Amino acid sequence: xxxxxxxxxxxxxxxxxxxxxxxxxxxxxxxxxxxxxxxxxxxxxxxxxxxxxxxxxxxxxxxxxxxxxxxxxxxxxxxxxxxxxxxxxxxxxxxxxxxxxxxxxxxxxxxxxxxxxxxxxxxxxxxxxxxxxxxxxxxxxxxxxxxxxxxxxxxxxxxxxxxxxxxxxxxxxxxxxxxxxxxxxxxxxxxxxxxxxxxxxxxxxxxxxxxxxxxxxxxxxxxxxxxxxxxxxxxxxxxxxxxxxxxxxxxxxxxxxxxxxxxxxxxxxxxxxxxxxxxxxxxxxxxxxxxxxxxxxxxxxxxxxxxxxxxxxxxxxxxxxxxxxxxxxxxxxxxxxxxxxxxxxxxxxxxxxxxxxxxxxxxxxxxxxxxxxxxxxxxxxxxxxxxxxxxxxxxxxxxxxxxx
Amino acid sequence: xxxxxxxxxxxxxxxxxxxxxxxxxxxxxxxxxxxxxxxxxxxxxxxxxxxxxxxxxxxxxxxxxxxxxxxxxxxxxxxxxxxxxxxxxxxxxxxxxxxxxxxxxxxxxxxxxxxxxxxxxxxxxxxxxxxxxxxxxxxxxxxxxxxxxxxxxxxxxxxxxxxxxxxxxxxxxxxxxxxxxxxxxxxxxxxxxxxxxxxxxxxxxxxxxxxxxxxxxxxxxxxxxxxxxxxxxxxxxxxxxxxxxxxxxxxxxxxxxxxxxxxxxxxxxxxxxxxxxxxxxxxxxxxxxxxxxxxxxxxxxxxxxxxxxxxxxxxxxxxxxxxxxxxxxxxxxxxxxxxxxxxxxxxxxxxxxxxxxxxxxxxxxxxxxxxxxxxxxxxxxxxxxxxxxxxxxxxxxxxxxxxx
Numbered sequence: 074x075x076x077x078x079x080x081x082x083x084x085x086x087x088x089x090x091x092x093x094x095x096x097x098x099x100x101x102x103x104x105x106x107x108x109x110x111x112x113x114x115x116x117x118x119x120x121x122x123x124x125x126x127x128x129x130x131x132x133x134x135x136x137x138x139x140x141x142x143x144x145x146x147x148x149x150x151x152x153x154x155x156x157x158x159x160x161x162x163x164x165x166x167x168x169x170x171x172x173x174x175x176x177x178x179x180x181x182x183x184x185x186x187x188x189x190x191x192x193x194x195x196x197x198x199x200x201x202x203x204x205x206x207x208x209x210x211x212x213x214x215x216x217x218x219x220x221x222x223x224x225x226x227x228x229x230x231x232x233x234x235x236x237x238x239x240x241x242x243x244x245x246x247x248x249x250x251x252x253x254x255x256x257x258x259x260x261x262x263x264x265x266x267x268x269x270x271x272x273x274x275x276x277x278x279x280x281x282x283x284x285x286x287x288x289x290x291x292x293x294x295x296x297x298x299x300x301x302x303x304x305x306x307x308x309x310x311x312x313x314x315x316x317x318x319x320x321x322x323x324x325x326x327x328x329x330x331x332x333x334x335x336x337x338x339x340x341x342x343x344x345x346x347x348x349x350x351x352x353x354x355x356x357x358x359x360x361x362x363x364x365x366x367x368x369x370x371x372x373x374x375x376x377x378x379x380x381x382x383x384x385x386x387x388x389x390x391x392x393x394x395x396x397x398x399x400x401x402x403x404x405x406x407x408x409x410x411x412x413x414x415x416x417x418x419x420x421x422x423x424x425x426x427x428x429x430x431x432x433x434x435x436x437x438x439x440x441x442x443x444x445x446x447x448x449x450x451x452x453x454x455x456x457x458x459x460x461x462x463x464x465x466x467x468x469x470x471x472x473x474x475x476x477x
Numbered sequence: 478x479x480x481x482x483x484x485x486x487x488x489x490x491x492x493x494x495x496x497x498x499x500x501x502x503x504x505x506x507x508x509x510x511x512x513x514x515x516x517x518x519x520x521x522x523x524x525x526x527x528x529x530x531x532x533x534x535x536x537x538x539x540x541x542x543x544x545x546x547x548x549x550x551x552x553x554x555x556x557x558x559x560x561x562x563x564x565x566x567x568x569x570x571x572x573x574x575x576x577x578x579x580x581x582x583x584x585x586x587x588x589x590x591x592x593x594x595x596x597x598x599x600x601x602x603x604x605x606x607x608x609x610x611x612x613x614x615x616x617x618x619x620x621x622x623x624x625x626x627x628x629x630x631x632x633x634x635x636x637x638x639x640x641x642x643x644x645x646x647x648x649x650x651x652x653x654x655x656x657x658x659x660x661x662x663x664x665x666x667x668x669x670x671x672x673x674x675x676x677x678x679x680x681x682x683x684x685x686x687x688x689x690x691x692x693x694x695x696x697x698x699x700x701x702x703x704x705x706x707x708x709x710x711x712x713x714x715x716x717x718x719x720x721x722x723x724x725x726x727x728x729x730x731x732x733x734x735x736x737x738x739x740x741x742x743x744x745x746x747x748x749x750x751x752x753x754x755x756x757x758x759x760x761x762x763x764x765x766x767x768x769x770x771x772x773x774x775x776x777x778x779x780x781x782x783x784x785x786x787x788x789x790x791x792x793x794x795x796x797x798x799x800x801x802x803x804x805x806x807x808x809x810x811x812x813x814x815x816x817x818x819x820x821x822x823x824x825x826x827x828x829x830x831x832x833x834x835x836x837x838x839x840x841x842x843x844x845x846x847x848x849x850x851x852x853x854x855x856x857x858x859x860x861x862x863x864x865x866x867x868x869x870x871x872x873x874x875x876x877x878x879x880x881x
Contacts, residue, residue: 108510108578109578112559113558154832154834155513155514155517157516174512195834247790247834247836290792388651430599430878431599431879432651433600469516472833473833475835
């Protein structure tokens, strides 16, 4: 599940000044750098070694390995709008800016004691990080990692005491906004960064939101609830309507098997009017009609699904699974709504990433120390890359998508 | 309208060998080149001077000007998957490959006497060009512009004579396919480039298809008909069903005003279940329900619409117009279905391009020799760039979208 226990009892380390790493701002050519486009680059998180591999999706090669990124368990990555810089959000509160062309860290700050992902603003100027400890959101300049705003997730508990909540499900939204959820407070908050930060709060959205997604248009923000069934939906085009509950039976009420890992909501797929998403604790992918959010189908799969991801043309859904069924990936045909392929990319399959137009997919198998690249039309293996305990895979075209 | 008269009576010039321009394949750094990401680059076609301006969408600047591209009236541009190389399809049959980082042409071929746009394959290895003269499609290696395939658009006319048709509406589709229409033959053809080219023909699709579009998922190919009303729809997921007719009243039957220019079909907008598209010859934007392709609304606008383009979040539609109303751009709210802003970017507004996440839009005003950049939330002018007779504007994120 996304909500990991605190792994460290570190005191929140105040913002450590941006380290004085190479600040060469990428103008003239220089040794050590490769003149090339950045549209076919990506990074693979190698969590055991605290490094990322910079990969070339045309040549199917690892180009560089960038080390010194700290604790990368559950790390995620966003990209600057130029496709050159990657922002790596570490579990330990480290935020690093990596130059993919030089293969080096340009800036790094320890911005909290425990964090869980981040986002980049629509205009590319701001990077936000969701923190567990101290609970809140911190926002930085994307060029310098200088702090811009600090938004503590304070709320009053049942006794009227002021507390800080863990923050989860942080995403960008159109209008230079960030949206996030407060696990302990049961709130969704929206911050508008067009000028001075303006925070809007939505309270009482449900018990323990643990993760969230935003749809590809940036309109619908949906938070999963750990403490009760159903999902919380905020229509960002109509914030005046507040937060509503959808799919009321979704969640632990579905449970028939022990839940090994809460599925990732980022992995939801909206394909036309259909949403495909992982059941909680059951060996099923669920299908809902996005017009009224009713459940329309259940597709039997190999294990408890974690990521349920659409090929960009929406004709296929690729699914990976929780332990102990995590050595398999399955492919669902979205029209027939049935499994059409079962592949074995290795042990502990953690993530998948499609090339932007969908002709290939990269799959990480942590315990086999490898990435396998498949042709999504033939399911043939195109390439295999060595990587140390690979987890998340992120390609630079994400820079150009809302919510990614 | 897209179907321009032949402007030259050139004999088809056989393929001119790729000119021996700099073949430096972009590895090591070199003088004259800028180490930078390519995700925020774009090109603006300057048709009077046969040049393109390379632009930076972060700094709002022209970085380079690349000349010697021939006749760029009605030119279009596609990008390699690395975002570094642009393919410029000239009106005169010239196909040029431009290195955006070095600001120079790497390869150029005169591949026909008269051409009308092109496409790049899903895997990025093939570039296809639609030719009027000689009618057909030619396909090239995207690295070298060496010819790979020549697909003459031959057909038998009413007298049983073999003729060659002009080709229009060429797009890429998933599965390394290209789809295109034969103006004179009333056909749609699909070529699968996964191995040796395999062409599938769909005959009798309607009179004189003059342009086409493919939806963002790459499933629906829709051709506009110049010779009769309605549109021809091919569902690429179900080619066995053949081509059907949709929106039977769409076209010249709509006409009440003289048609100054047939609207661009590329400009159609699919926003959720709604399609917004230009009426032919009327001062209206039409709205259809994509579930059954019935017309659901007509929105009154300033002139005859040419491009009807959705902001990436689908909340706004931006529209430009045919002569003599072509000094204005209007913005439609997709929920209210009414005009919410009217802007005056200059004389002869020819094209618009949104930044990938939609926070800004670039608008070309040919007769004012300028590009205006607007904030799409406030409608304020962010920047103004000088450009010689600018027409099409194309940003590199198109490399990562099906059909763009």
